[in-house]
Amino acid sequence: MSVVKGDKIATRESYGNALAELGKEYENLLVLDADLAAATKTGTFKKVFPNRHIDCGIAEANMTGIAAGLSTCGFVPFISTFAMFAAGRAFEQVRNAIGYPKLNVKIGATHAGISVGEDGASHQCNEDIALMRTIPGMVVINPCDDVEARAAVKAAYLHEGPVYLRFGRLAVPVIHDEETYQFRIGKGEQLRDGSMCTIIATGLCVSESLAAAELLMEKGIDAQVINIHTIKPLDEALVIEAAKKTGRIFTVEEHSVIGGLGAAVSEVLGDKLPTRITRIGMNDVFGESGPAKELLHKYELDAEGIANRIEREMRGQ
Amino acid sequence: MDKLKLQKAALEVRKGIIEAVHSAKAGHPGGSLSAADIFTYLYFEEMNIDPKEPKNPNRDRFVLSKGHTAPGLYSALANRGYFPVEDLLTLRKLGSYLQGHPDMKHIPGVDMSSGSLGQGLSCAVGMALGAKLTNKDYRVYALCGDGEIEEGQIWEAAMFAGHRKLDNLVVIVDNNNLQIDGSITEVCSPYPIDKKFEAFNFHVINVDGNDFEDLDRAFKEARNTKGMPTAIIAKTVKGKGVSFMENSVGWHGKAPNDEEYALAMEDLRRVGEALCQ
Numbered sequence: 001m002s003v004v005k006g007d008k009i010a011t012r013e014s015y016g017n018a019l020a021e022l023g024k025e026y027e028n029l030l031v032l033d034a035d036l037a038a039a040t041k042t043g044t045f046k047k048v049f050p051n052r053h054i055d056c057g058i059a060e061a062n063m064t065g066i067a068a069g070l071s072t073c074g075f076v077p078f079i080s081t082f083a084m085f086a087a088g089r090a091f092e093q094v095r096n097a098i099g100y101p102k103l104n105v106k107i108g109a110t111h112a113g114i115s116v117g118e119d120g121a122s123h124q125c126n127e128d129i130a131l132m133r134t135i136p137g138m139v140v141i142n143p144c145d146d147v148e149a150r151a152a153v154k155a156a157y158l159h160e161g162p163v164y165l166r167f168g169r170l171a172v173p174v175i176h177d178e179e180t181y182q183f184r185i186g187k188g189e190q191l192r193d194g195s196m197c198t199i200i201a202t203g204l205c206v207s208e209s210l211a212a213a214e215l216l217m218e219k220g221i222d223a224q225v226i227n228i229h230t231i232k233p234l235d236e237a238l239v240i241e242a243a244k245k246t247g248r249i250f251t252v253e254e255h256s257v258i259g260g261l262g263a264a265v266s267e268v269l270g271d272k273l274p275t276r277i278t279r280i281g282m283n284d285v286f287g288e289s290g291p292a293k294e295l296l297h298k299y300e301l302d303a304e305g306i307a308n309r310i311e312r313e314m315r316g317q
Numbered sequence: 318m319d320k321l322k323l324q325k326a327a328l329e330v331r332k333g334i335i336e337a338v339h340s341a342k343a344g345h346p347g348g349s350l351s352a353a354d355i356f357t358y359l360y361f362e363e364m365n366i367d368p369k370e371p372k373n374p375n376r377d378r379f380v381l382s383k384g385h386t387a388p389g390l391y392s393a394l395a396n397r398g399y400f401p402v403e404d405l406l407t408l409r410k411l412g413s414y415l416q417g418h419p420d421m422k423h424i425p426g427v428d429m430s431s432g433s434l435g436q437g438l439s440c441a442v443g444m445a446l447g448a449k450l451t452n453k454d455y456r457v458y459a460l461c462g463d464g465e466i467e468e469g470q471i472w473e474a475a476m477f478a479g480h481r482k483l484d485n486l487v488v489i490v491d492n493n494n495l496q497i498d499g500s501i502t503e504v505c506s507p508y509p510i511d512k513k514f515e516a517f518n519f520h521v522i523n524v525d526g527n528d529f530e531d532l533d534r535a536f537k538e539a540r541n542t543k544g545m546p547t548a549i550i551a552k553t554v555k556g557k558g559v560s561f562m563e564n565s566v567g568w569h570g571k572a573p574n575d576e577e578y579a580l581a582m583e584d585l586r587r588v589g590e591a592l593c594q
Contacts, residue, residue: 030450054446057480062439062473069443072421072429073451074374077443093436093470101421101430 003146003178008171011204012110014149015167016041019078019108021150022157023049029157030077032067034060039169040080040110060085064093064105071103076157079105083112083166087128098162099135106156107132107164112142113254114282114299115170115204120289126282130259132164133232139185140232142166142253142261144206147176148229151183159185168254170292172204188235190242194224197248197314199306200239202228202261205252208296211303212310219307221314223250231261236268243275250278250310254301257281278313280306318362318533324592326396327357327529331558332585333392333405339578341409344417347568349389351493351526351553352460356393358532359458368398371425377455378444380429382437382471383462383491384418385570390427391415399426435468437461438488442474445486445546456485456540464496466507472517478546479518486546487539488519491526493555495566514548526551559584 003009023029023045035058037043046053056063060081067077079086086109087094098105109128116124132140139159143149149167156163175191191206192213201209206227213223224246226238243249249269251262262279269275280300287295296302300309330353338344360366364377381390388408395402407413414423418432428444431437441459448455461471478486490510498504507513511521520542524531532551539547555569556562559581573581 051450056477057473059470059473059477061436061470062442062477065436065439065470065474066443066446066477069380069429069440069445070447071443072378072440073444073447075447075450092433093439096430096433097436097440 003174005174005177007146007174009146009174010169010171011143011146011149011167012041012169014146015108015110015153015165016044018150018153019045020048022154023052026076026157028075030054030070030075032056032063032077032079034058034063034081034085036081040108042080060090061093064090065097067105068097068103071105077105078108080108080110082123083109083125083128084123087131087164088125091131095135099138102137102161104160105162108167109164110167111169112166113168113203114287114295115168115254115292117169117292117295118289121286124287126256126287127259128166129231129255129261130263133259133264137161138232139163139230141185141230142203143229144203144227145172145174145176147174147178147181148183151181152229155183155185166203168204170204173207175207175210186230186233186235188226188228188230188238190224191227192225194222194246196222196246197250197310198224198226198242198246199250199252199310200226200228200242200261200265201252202231203254205254205301208301208303209252209306212306215303215307216310219311221311223310228261231264234264234268239265239268240273243269243273247275249275250280252280252301252306255281257283280309318529320529321592323357323361323529326361327354328585328589328592329396330357330389330392332582333395333402334388335559335573335578335581335585337388337392337405337408338572340406342572343409344388344572345385345570346388346572347495347555347562347565348383348386348462348491348493350557350559350562351555352386352389352491353557354527354529354532355460355489355491355551356389358529358536360393360397363536364458365455368426371399375453375455378428378441378457380437380441380457380459381419381431382441382459383434383465384432384437387417387419390419394426434462434465435470438471438474441486442478442483445478445483446481448485449483456487458487458489460489460491463490463492463494463501463507463510464504466490466510467505475514475517475519482544483546484543487536487549488546489549489551491553492550493553495555495569497569499566511550518545519548520545521548521550523550524552526553527557558588
């Protein structure tokens, strides 16, 4: 399937499509789900490979353990459910049954962040990056568009060891060129050059941040924009280089400001190059029900909100 | 089955447990001893394994879901030839590969890291499913504690195993009737255990888990059971083989001091003498 810039696709769909594609090439790839195949889009894989799709029922803890067991027998299982259950409910299973023995299991977590929308706070996971990041050896990837998401699924398959992949429910614009895009775990990318400050964003906040940078330019603020798809291991060199260049960092994520991308960037710069950082995200609050776009607007995570926040900060208000 | 040979092997497994826990000054002797005959039967009689090839993809697998009884598993593995018996004395010590709970990355013969109760059975179910998906005929064994089955995840795993008709899976419940806070009937009774597994579509066998003839009958019956997983509910005596540890909650997670160690080894020496007569 080919996409062009500007198409709108939810990264959960990219996940399902990538699995169905990879399944042709790799026979040991299995997909596990917990009664959410229609929502996580692994149903796309199931249609092609019904015998390699294992529905575990509504039992995420057990699904996680089954995946661990399967991985010891030469399979590469992708466990799929909402971020709330993959990282939240099954945290200890992920930590002890997958993380501790460093098993080759991939966790495809969909419906992350407040862009889940109408389901409300109980299903809007703004804590998963923080949780997964603390597990030794866990790779944490939060792709920003369809091209990146599909590339990330393949990279996760090829990576030996546990990987947490974070996907969204909301359709988001494609910003990468499928022909030329090269994905490497742990490598961020500059999407826009700028001299006055740096916006480091992840997930769906990347395209919003790019649009925010244009709004800021109109107000005389020239912002660099960096996409960090791999939150762990973080591209420290790129972050430090940006801090050296502009001396003012804004992190933007659809996640709590505690423990996520903002924290990861703060830790690196705190250790290596103390720089003023403003963490933009969910400010230690739960979300609520509402259309995804209205929620992103209310919590200042859309282009306008991000630009307003950065302008206020830059003007010292 | 050579009953005397197994009894002698079980005695060595028990000695290893006491040596290891005494040396570590910590660990879980009670549940290791109650399951010592089960460990012995599995590693010396039942399982298709080769200590020289601990990673053979066609081997049978064992998951110690009640991972805190690692001294029992380690002693069985050492006595079976996976690693030197002397290494049992390094249990729980800094730098030793014999971690407090089973660690598959560093201990030859350990098929799954475990210890957080309730999780191991799911991993065993995954292994059994793996065999089915690849048409391999290896079998998978999981040992659970009777207190451990208070964990909800055990029943998620049981539901899945029954649903998928995993007849290459055997769950053994070490029913020694005691958990840390008291008897399982006092704390939060999982009884009737057999009826619960039956309700989850298991073939259930009740046995005396400290009797090799009973174990032999049960594992053979499990092997001949098709179309459903088997649960062996093994009635055991916690602390079995060491008189002052038997049926005592206090010996769940405590190491014997030097004096108690000498008494325990004397008990086991006498058992050995009796076996040689």
